[in-house]
Amino acid sequence: MTVFLQYLVNGLSMGSVYAIIALGYTMVYGIAKMLNFAHGDVIMIGAYISFVVTSYMGLPAIVSVIAAVAVCTALGILIEGLAYKPLRQAGPLAVLITAIGVSYFLQNAAQLIWGATPKNFTSIVSFPVPAFLKAYNVSAVSLVTVIACLLIMAGLMWFTGKTKMGKAMRAVSEDKAAAQLMGINVNRTISMTFAIGSALAAIAGVLLCSYSPVLQPTTGSMPGIKAFTAAVFGGIGSIPGAFVGGILLGIIEAMAQAYISTSLANSIVFGVLIVVLLVKPAGLFGKYVPEKV
Amino acid sequence: MSCLTGKSFNPVMNRRSVIAGVAGLGAVGILAGCSGNESEGGSTAAADDGSAFKIGAIGPLTGSAASYGTSVCNGVELACKDFSTDDLKFVSKSEDDVADGEKSVNAFNSLADWGMQALVGPTTTGASLAVAEVANQDPQMFMITPSASSPDVTADKTCVFQACFNDPNQGANAATKLAEMFPDEKFVVFYNSGDTYSSGIRDAFVAKAEELKLNIVDEETFKDDSATSFTNQLTKAKDAGATMIFAPIYYTPASVLLANANEMGYDVKMMGCDGMDGILGVEGFDTSLAEGLYLMTPFSADEEKNADFVAAYKDAYDEVPDQFAADAYDAVHAVSLALAEAGLGADADPADVAAKLPEAMTKITVEGLTGTLTWNDKGEVEKDPMVYVIKDGKYVAA
Numbered sequence: 001m002t003v004f005l006q007y008l009v010n011g012l013s014m015g016s017v018y019a020i021i022a023l024g025y026t027m028v029y030g031i032a033k034m035l036n037f038a039h040g041d042v043i044m045i046g047a048y049i050s051f052v053v054t055s056y057m058g059l060p061a062i063v064s065v066i067a068a069v070a071v072c073t074a075l076g077i078l079i080e081g082l083a084y085k086p087l088r089q090a091g092p093l094a095v096l097i098t099a100i101g102v103s104y105f106l107q108n109a110a111q112l113i114w115g116a117t118p119k120n121f122t123s124i125v126s127f128p129v130p131a132f133l134k135a136y137n138v139s140a141v142s143l144v145t146v147i148a149c150l151l152i153m154a155g156l157m158w159f160t161g162k163t164k165m166g167k168a169m170r171a172v173s174e175d176k177a178a179a180q181l182m183g184i185n186v187n188r189t190i191s192m193t194f195a196i197g198s199a200l201a202a203i204a205g206v207l208l209c210s211y212s213p214v215l216q217p218t219t220g221s222m223p224g225i226k227a228f229t230a231a232v233f234g235g236i237g238s239i240p241g242a243f244v245g246g247i248l249l250g251i252i253e254a255m256a257q258a259y260i261s262t263s264l265a266n267s268i269v270f271g272v273l274i275v276v277l278l279v280k281p282a283g284l285f286g287k288y289v290p291e292k293v
Numbered sequence: 294m295s296c297l298t299g300k301s302f303n304p305v306m307n308r309r310s311v312i313a314g315v316a317g318l319g320a321v322g323i324l325a326g327c328s329g330n331e332s333e334g335g336s337t338a339a340a341d342d343g344s345a346f347k348i349g350a351i352g353p354l355t356g357s358a359a360s361y362g363t364s365v366c367n368g369v370e371l372a373c374k375d376f377s378t379d380d381l382k383f384v385s386k387s388e389d390d391v392a393d394g395e396k397s398v399n400a401f402n403s404l405a406d407w408g409m410q411a412l413v414g415p416t417t418t419g420a421s422l423a424v425a426e427v428a429n430q431d432p433q434m435f436m437i438t439p440s441a442s443s444p445d446v447t448a449d450k451t452c453v454f455q456a457c458f459n460d461p462n463q464g465a466n467a468a469t470k471l472a473e474m475f476p477d478e479k480f481v482v483f484y485n486s487g488d489t490y491s492s493g494i495r496d497a498f499v500a501k502a503e504e505l506k507l508n509i510v511d512e513e514t515f516k517d518d519s520a521t522s523f524t525n526q527l528t529k530a531k532d533a534g535a536t537m538i539f540a541p542i543y544y545t546p547a548s549v550l551l552a553n554a555n556e557m558g559y560d561v562k563m564m565g566c567d568g569m570d571g572i573l574g575v576e577g578f579d580t581s582l583a584e585g586l587y588l589m590t591p592f593s594a595d596e597e598k599n600a601d602f603v604a605a606y607k608d609a610y611d612e613v614p615d616q617f618a619a620d621a622y623d624a625v626h627a628v629s630l631a632l633a634e635a636g637l638g639a640d641a642d643p644a645d646v647a648a649k650l651p652e653a654m655t656k657i658t659v660e661g662l663t664g665t666l667t668w669n670d671k672g673e674v675e676k677d678p679m680v681y682v683i684k685d686g687k688y689v690a691a
Contacts, residue, residue, distance in 0.1 A: 003532045010524045055577050118545050120578035137528060139556045212521040213552045214545055215577075222518050257525040262514045263486050 006137040007258040008251065013142030015250020016149035017211055020204040021227030022234070022242035023152060024197040030237035031173045031193045034092065037099040038079060040224020041106035042198050046072045046205030047215050048114055051121055061124035068202040076198025077191055084194075085187065103221075110217040118216040121209035141210045148207060152200060153243045159196075160239065169193060173237070226269075233273055235286025244284060345382040346632065346639045348373060348625060349404035351397055351424065352416030354389035361617050362389065365416045365439055367610050368621030375605075375622075376629040381639055383629065390415055394423030401427055405434065410643045411650070412436040413624045416617065421446045425453045433647035437627065439620035442490065447672035452647040454654055454672040456624040456663075457591065457616075460490055463566055464497030466678035467539065467589055471564065472505040474587075474680070474691070478562065479510045481535035483526065483550065485542050486514040494541035494566055510535050520546045523553045530561075537562040544572035551582040564680075567591065570616060573686060580686045589680050591663035592619035593688040599662050616663070623661035627668075630657040 021043060028036045046068040053064035083102050087095050125144045133143075160166035171179040172189045180186050208223055209215050227246060234245025249269060256268040276284065350369040352362025366387035373383035386407055388400035397420035401412065412434055415421045421441030428436040429450040437454040438446060444459045458466065471480070482499065485491035502509055511533035513526035527550075530538065538554075538561055540547060547569055554561055564587035572588075573580055594603050594613050602622065606614040614622075628650075632638075635653035637646060651672070659666040664676040681688040 003528065006528045007525060010522075010528060013524075014522055051577065117576065118548075119576045120548055122577060122579065134558060137524065137557055141556070208521075212549055214520075214549055216545075223521060254525050258529060262526055262529075263516065266516070266519055 002136065003258075007254045009137045009142065011251035011254030012247065013139070013145055013211065013250070014253065015247040016142075016145040017204065017208050017223065017246075018227045018230045018249050019149050019243045019246025020145075020152060020200060020207065021223060022231040022246045023156060023239065024200040024204065025228050025231040026234075026236055026239060026242040027156065027200070028193055028197045029231070030239075031169045032084075032190045033173070034084065034095045035099060035228075036194075036197065037096070037224075037228075038102035038106060039197065039201055040220035040222075040227075041103050041110075042072055042075060042079075042201040042220070043205035043208060043224065044110060044215075044217060044220035045075060045106060046202030047121060047209040047219060048110060049202070050124065050206045050209070051119060051215055054122065054124065055119075064124065065203070065206055068206055069199045072198040072202035072205075073195045076194040076201070079198075080191055080194040085190075088187075107217045107221075114217070116217065118214045121213045121215045123210040123213065124206055125210055141207070145207045145211065148203065149243065149246075152203070153239060156196075156239050165189070165192060229270065229273055232283055233276055235283030238283070238285040238287075241283055241285030344639055345377075345384040346641070347408050347410050348383055348385045348628065349401075349407070349409035349412045349414065350385055350387040350621070351390050351400045351404070351412065351414035351420070352387070353392040353420075354387065355391055358392040358417060360615075361440065362392070362416045364615050364617035365414060365621040367606070367612075368439070368614065368618035369413050369625055371602075371606060371609060371618075372622040372625030376625060381629070381632065383625070385413075385625075390417075390420050392417045392420055394419050397421075397424050398427055401434075405643070409434070410641060410646050411628050413621060413628065414438060416440050418443045418446065425450055428647075429453060432644045434643055435628075435647040435650045437624045439624045440617050443493075444673070450672065452651055454627075454651070454668060455674050456620045456627065456666070457674065458567075458676070458678070459673060460493030461497035462673065463589070463678070464494035464499075464541065465501040467494070467541070467564070467566060468498050468501035468505055468507060470589065470678055470680050471537075471539065472502075472507055475537060475562070476507075478537040479508050479533075479535050480537050480539055481511040481513060481530040481533065482509060483513045483515075483523075483530070483538050483540045483542065485516065485520075485546065487516040488542075490568065491541050491543075498539065498541065515546065520549065523550050524557060527553055527557055527559055531557070531559050535561065537564070539564055541566045541568065543568040544570070544575065547572055548575055548578055548582075551586070552579075555582055562587070564588065567616060573683065580683075583683045584685075586683045587680055587691055588683070588688075589678050590616060590688075591676070591679060592616040593679075593681055593690075595687045596690065602662055619662040623659060623663050623666060626661055627654065627657065627659045627666065630659060 024039050049068040049071045050064040053059050053067045054061060079102055083098050087098060123141055125140045127140050129138055129140055160169055168184045168189045171184055172186055176186050230245035230249040231242045233249060234241030252272055253265055253269050256265040350366045352365040353359050354362045369385050373385040377383050388404055390397035390400045397415045401424050415424050418441040421438045422445060425446050428434040429452060433452045435452050437456055439456045442457055442459050444461060447453050447455050482495055484495040511530050513530055540563060547565055567590040569588040570590040572583055603614055631650050631653040634657050635649040654668045655670050664679060666674055666676045668674055680691045682691040
């Protein structure tokens with residue numbers, strides 16, 4: 001039983017990291033209706049900023065998180081303005097390819113600036129965990145990650161549900177043209193979405209690297225793809241869906257590694273995804289919207 | 294290095310290709326002293342007039358694997374100076390192959406035109422496989438690779454030798470060493486199932502461990518795309534009661550493994566192979582995590598007996614030599630002894646060298662930087678594996 005709980009904790013911690021990344025994906029998709037494949041690389045940039053601030057400048061961890069959030073927010077707005085805004089009227093395929101281009105651009109830029117050699121990220125959270133929790137593999141990072149994940153989800157639900165900007169976002173997501181006619185500044189709303197998504201990416205980057213300390217220009221790629229899977233799994237565009245999808249993905253992965261095979265874990269994770277999509281094409285929490293002709 | 298294609302994104306990679314990929318850009322700045330230049334061993338009189346034996350060196354001097362090629366070429370150059378005597382002088386010339394098979398064959402041809410009598414290289418596995426085929430064709434050229442570790446490089450080729458352990462030998466040696474040093478531990482084998490270097494060592498290790506009755510309680514794997522966290526694998530290993538990890542993996546995933554074990558409070562011994570070499574150099578790595586880590590690697594720059602070589606190398610190239618430089622240095626050492634054994638001089642015909650040296654190689658014993666080296670008739674090296682343990686951030690013989 002103890003061992004089972006240990007796997008569950010491992011799965012929950014990794015799953016919360018996926019969930020935070022997936023929340024960023026799902027925000028942008030839900031509102032701007034585009035897949036921002038550069039999201040994983042913004043995560044990597046956030047982690048590098050945090051690394052630079054703590055290791056090179058010697059500033060405390062909290063400052064590094066704030067710096068990472070600030071830089072990534074600015075970067076998100078910049079990317080949106082330069083790469084995606086000019087394509088607002090273009091087809092979804094053009095935007096998708098641009099996003100992949102941005103992703104490669106960020107990876108190569110990071111390689112030029114910081115080099116390809118992996119750096120070791122020192123965990124930004126370290127406090128003693130009570131022994132009875134430690135026995136179940138609960139670490140300081142996993143506690144912080146799970147709590148951060150819950151707070152972020154609650155925050156996003158409140159923001160999109162209750163604030164004026166959030167209402168504008170939901171309006172844009174339903175119908176851009178109609179929202180514009182109602183006096184909503186669509187461009188500003190989408191920029192705001194990217195700013196929030198990228199700020200989340202910065203937090204995800206710091207937590208991801210605290211959990212798994214190797215930092216290199218490709219750090220964000222695989223977790224990015226897994227989190228994207230989680231978002232689709234939960235129903236892309238849905239905030240609770242991304243959360244549940246991420247957590248479930250982490251737990252399925254942990255259980256597959258534990259009780260079936262470590263080499264087959266990825267095949268099992270993606271196999272489950274295929275089954276879910278066959279049964280529920282819109283994902284667990286997704287709404288199936290029929291196309292009106 | 295990414296096998297036959299030379300493309301850095303090839304998922305099937307051989308030994309050193311991963312560290313090559315990640316060591317990347319940092320290496321570009323240190324190319325001085327080894328960029329396709331001819332350098333003379335010993336005296337300036339020994340140039341192109343046939344009075345010196347010509348050794349060619351091939352390795353990536355540019356691109357993502359540049360640090361390895363640079364080390365090999367520097368090692369060859371330094372060795373040519375050191376092993377030149379009044380009777381037999383050596384000169385070397387280095388060519389860049391960017392770790393690519395096709396470019397490596399071109400480099401080989403241009404060195405042959407220069408008058409090369411023996412080749413020390415290529416550095417990477419993919420390039421070595423391509424060049425070994427050509428070197429073994431008529432007219433043959435004697436070749437000894439300092440660092441390509443696949444057994445396929447030397448297989449069925451009469452004039453091709455290796456100065457480093459091949460992957461299966463390394464696995465078998467690791468099992469022998471562990472049986473000597475830790476007969477009572479319970480082992481878990483942790484390897485990258487998607488990597489030929491890692492799984493090659495694992496296969497030989499497990500076979501030998503069975504023979505030696507090592508107690509392997511668990512095996513865990515990962516792949517490059519799931520190398521973010523190993524807590525599940527570690528939980529399983531801990532549950533199985535493992536007290537020591539044998540991890541034939543590169544240092545990048547190893548640093549994750551160490552951090553995860555520490556985070557979990559899993560107090561476990563660990564041993565790695567030569568791919569683990571470099572872990573202390575990772576920027577930002579908390580070296581206290583690696584305290585007590587065992588690794589089997591051919592060369593340590595911290596060791597007393599290598600001090601002269603390390604000093605001379607630092608003097609010439611402003612760098613601490615790594616295992617690649619040491620392997621290359623030993624390869625030239627072997628060539629010089631084998632030439633004397635075969636009674637060949639500076640004016641020997643390359644085909645003659647290729648015909649006579651292989652037999653001489655099996656008779657010599659090199660007291661080298663990487664141990665005491667002898668060769669079998671398949672071209673594989675036999676040397677005592679050296680195990681180091683990390684103490685206070687340094688390699689100490691274990």
